[in-house]
Amino acid sequence: MISVFGFMIIAMFILVRVPQSAQIAMPTADLTPALPTPVNARSEFIADGRRVGYDVLRLDDGSLIDIAPWDGQSRYNIIVGGLDRRQDQSNEPVRTDSLMLVSIDPIANRIGLLSIPRDLWVEIPGQDERDRINRAYFLGEVRATGGGPRLLQQTVSWNLGMRVHNYVLLDFKVLVDIVNLLGGVEVTIDYAINDQRYPDDNYGYDPFHLAPGTHILDGEDALRFARTRHGNNDVLRAGRQQQVLSGIRERALSLNFFELIAQVPGLLSSLSENLLTGLDIQQIVQLALFARDIDASDITMRVMNFEYVQEYTTEEYQQQVLIPIVERLPVLLRNTFGEDYAP
Numbered sequence: 001m002i003s004v005f006g007f008m009i010i011a012m013f014i015l016v017r018v019p020q021s022a023q024i025a026m027p028t029a030d031l032t033p034a035l036p037t038p039v040n041a042r043s044e045f046i047a048d049g050r051r052v053g054y055d056v057l058r059l060d061d062g063s064l065i066d067i068a069p070w071d072g073q074s075r076y077n078i079i080v081g082g083l084d085r086r087q088d089q090s091n092e093p094v095r096t097d098s099l100m101l102v103s104i105d106p107i108a109n110r111i112g113l114l115s116i117p118r119d120l121w122v123e124i125p126g127q128d129e130r131d132r133i134n135r136a137y138f139l140g141e142v143r144a145t146g147g148g149p150r151l152l153q154q155t156v157s158w159n160l161g162m163r164v165h166n167y168v169l170l171d172f173k174v175l176v177d178i179v180n181l182l183g184g185v186e187v188t189i190d191y192a193i194n195d196q197r198y199p200d201d202n203y204g205y206d207p208f209h210l211a212p213g214t215h216i217l218d219g220e221d222a223l224r225f226a227r228t229r230h231g232n233n234d235v236l237r238a239g240r241q242q243q244v245l246s247g248i249r250e251r252a253l254s255l256n257f258f259e260l261i262a263q264v265p266g267l268l269s270s271l272s273e274n275l276l277t278g279l280d281i282q283q284i285v286q287l288a289l290f291a292r293d294i295d296a297s298d299i300t301m302r303v304m305n306f307e308y309v310q311e312y313t314t315e316e317y318q319q320q321v322l323i324p325i326v327e328r329l330p331v332l333l334r335n336t337f338g339e340d341y342a343p
Helices: 005-011 133-143 148-160 172-182 219-227 234-253 257-262 264-270 281-292 326-337
Strands: 056-058 064-066 076-083 096-105 110-116 166-170 185-189 193-195 208-210 213-217 275-277 299-303 309-313 320-324
Touching: 076 148, 096 133, 096 148, 096 219, 096 234, 096 281, 096 326, 110 234, 110 326, 133 148, 148 166, 172 219, 172 234, 172 264, 185 219, 185 234, 208 219, 213 219, 219 234, 234 299, 257 264, 264 281, 299 326
Parallel strands: 076 166, 110 299
Antiparallel strands: 056 064, 076 096, 096 110, 166 275, 185 213, 193 208, 309 320
16 A cells, blocks of 8 residues: 555566557456465574574564575566555555556566556546556556456556556555665655645645755655656656665665565555555565565666656547557566566
């Protein structure tokens, strides 16, 4: 809710084929993950002599997980989204505030992350007309409670030609809590931010200002930095979000990894109303362990910028949206995820 926690666990260790006219959206039920189920070491620990902190990890809830990277043999794609949800909207369908597609490639031993503009004008399965991609989750929830993640996965698959195996969705509280848990994140900008209309939780404004230079941001300011639409440019905004992720990764790597992982169950419990993911605790840990050992040079982070989209005003309702330049998308996807990005 980017339930965002699973995403942050993965991100902190980091983040096509053009769809044919006859392409069919893949239902979530068919996107079976290739993640192995790790052995529950609780009953084996004493018998085989494995050591806590070396061979197995003891979580805060007392359970043990093998300390071994994910050994999957195929690419694993996760759509990560931030939910534009305020405290009084806990039971209402909402839109996604940001979207990133994360692809983990165990064969090439690399990770790719692509930021997708919220105003991207796309086909949404089941809809007669195109719409903003940030409404896919909302429309899925309107159709059926709990249907938002599935429709979001289908929409990304349909428009980018990539299988999406899982999802992580989080709201604002998750990012704030994660950054504060880590003691802040470092970001650098070469321009001033002066956002007089940054929204607060009561549908008013909470102005946000940041001078050029390097800053250590706490959770609240990291959220403002990632969300501000200063300059009304979603491309710059996506770049700032990736900076926050990079800052989270660097901060996490400077701390005790296993102590952080051990807190996952407690955090998931406390953030259960703020986080949605199809990943279970064992999958999160296994993916994090795999991603931890990826060299920074093998992590590619890109934004779907104005080389790949163009501004457009719709005839109906005069909406300002971004139209994908379809013939250029394969180059972007290959450069981000590798030559074999599509199944």
